Amino acid sequence: DTGVSQNPRHKITKRGQNVTFRCDPISEHNRLYWYRQTLGQGPEFLTYFQNEAQLEKSRLLSDRFSAERPKGSFSTLEIQRTEQGDSAMYLCASSRDRGDGYTFGSGTRLTVV
Amino acid sequence: AQSVTQPDIHITVSEGASLELRCNYSYGATPYLFWYVQSPGQGLQLLLKYFSGDTLVQGIKGFEAEFKRSQSSFNLRKPSVHWSDAAEYFCAVGPRKLIWGLGTSLAVNP
Numbered sequence: 408d409t410g411v412s413q414n415p416r417h418k419i420t421k422r423g424q425n426v427t428f429r430c431d432p433i434s435e436h437n438r439l440y441w442y443r444q445t446l447g448q449g450p451e452f453l454t455y456f457q458n459e460a461q462l463e464k465s466r467l468l469s470d471r472f473s474a475e476r477p478k479g480s481f482s483t484l485e486i487q488r489t490e491q492g493d494s495a496m497y498l499c500a501s502s503r504d505r506g507d508g509y510t511f512g513s514g515t516r517l518t519v520v
Numbered sequence: 521a522q523s524v525t526q527p528d529i530h531i532t533v534s535e536g537a538s539l540e541l542r543c544n545y546s547y548g549a550t551p552y553l554f555w556y557v558q559s560p561g562q563g564l565q566l567l568l569k570y571f572s573g574d575t576l577v578q579g580i581k582g583f584e585a586e587f588k589r590s591q592s593s594f595n596l597r598k599p600s601v602h603w604s605d606a607a608e609y610f611c612a613v614g615p616r617k618l619i620w621g622l623g624t625s626l627a628v629n630p
Contacts, residue, residue, distance in 0.1 A: 411563075438616075449524075449610050449620030450564070463617060498563065506552045506615040508566035 432501030543611030
């Protein structure tokens, strides 16, 4: 068990550029979650996968955001045409069963300049 | 509406003192309740969780929490705080899409 891995750890991008983040969950976990956290706030839910199926997506996720989990293993989160308001920590978590606590990755810190 | 309230934004305790962090929730169904800790620059780590059974649950790092349905509370406690416990603590309610409080920042004086 190597934990949840997120790459990159940090990303600085210019406004208007596209960025993609990757999450590798714990191998036996079939549930994967993306959250966003800004300073002084708790995490905000973005989206949830069970295996390869995206079962829920927050209204926070505009059309510029998309997430995939093509083979039910790793996941990617893409943000198109980044805006300064997208600057945040993007957290990935995985769990085995409903109601299990999540295991979080260390996050990807995005700064849009 | 579903929500989690952590009334204390910031708490300072002396090393060796006891600690209680408050959490109140509003949830329409039977809640799954969680406490997480986040150290600076680190990810979130699960301290403990509750769904059913004994209302006093033990977690890692010497923490425990008590579920009180009548008060819609799930307060986190530790009998003797260590300097390494300084961190941000989050309460969350689920089970799947977790709803989070704003967190309580804990500082520990030597």
